Amino acid sequence: MKAIVNVFLKAGVLDSQGKAVHHALSSLQFNNVEDVRVGKQIVLQLTETNKEKAMADVTKMCEELLANTVIEDYTIELV
């Protein structure tokens, strides 16, 4: 099973990279973009087969290491 973790700065925390990309898109005349957030994706190949256990484990990984919850939110998708 794979766990796909997406980490983004929390809403309300200024995302300078997102702002720079938004600005660059505007320069390219893509004027229909309202907002850009840049985050990171971490893909974990798990040996765990139980979905609930995997979700609990990956949540713990996010809380302890993969995200800094002072400034970042995360989402987990199991596939």
Next chain:
Amino acid sequence: MKVSILQFPGTNCEYDTQYAFEKLGAQTEIIWHKSTTIPADTDLLVVAGGFSYGDYLRSGAIAKFSPVMSAVKEYADKGGKVLGICNGFQVLTEARLLPGALKRNEGLHFISKHHHLKVENNENIFLEKLNTGDVVNIPIAHHDGNYYIDDEGLKELEANGQILLKYTDASGEIKNPNGSVASIAGVCNKEKNIFGLMPHPERAMESLLGSDDGIKMLQGFLAS
């Protein structure tokens, strides 16, 4: 006076830090991150600057799990004096020993230059050799020096006198190089025995190199 200096894979300011404190007469020891103890006679524990674990994932995120960090927590819990410089500051926030977090600089550039700082509060064991309102010239060198804390946290820092340094110009007016909340350059914990700052006072020990304002700051760290 004994200063113990932590060294992680990727730390690169440990010898500058050692030079600076030895210049002030302190005895120093560099502690490899695999150590599980801090020397018992340590008067000041320094988490030196650099790029611990290559800054992979986030600056300081992986260093917080090094074996030595449990000993650092224990040392700090007992009231030991802990100082984090640059990446050391990032490590201390990641380890939740200091409030807030360090984000990518607002301009997305690595900034390396001399910058002025204003002492916001000297009622602590770190900056007692300086006066509140003093302006010092200390270099900065960081990519992730943009200090962030939410509004509630900021109020708490202000109420407790935990904001020790702000980025300013030479006259003491706010001049923010990296977008940090309230132009914060350094904060301490509530108990005031842990202090983290992004600028590098250990690089301002010789007027030949542009400033020796680091001397007075580091003397304060050794004072009590």
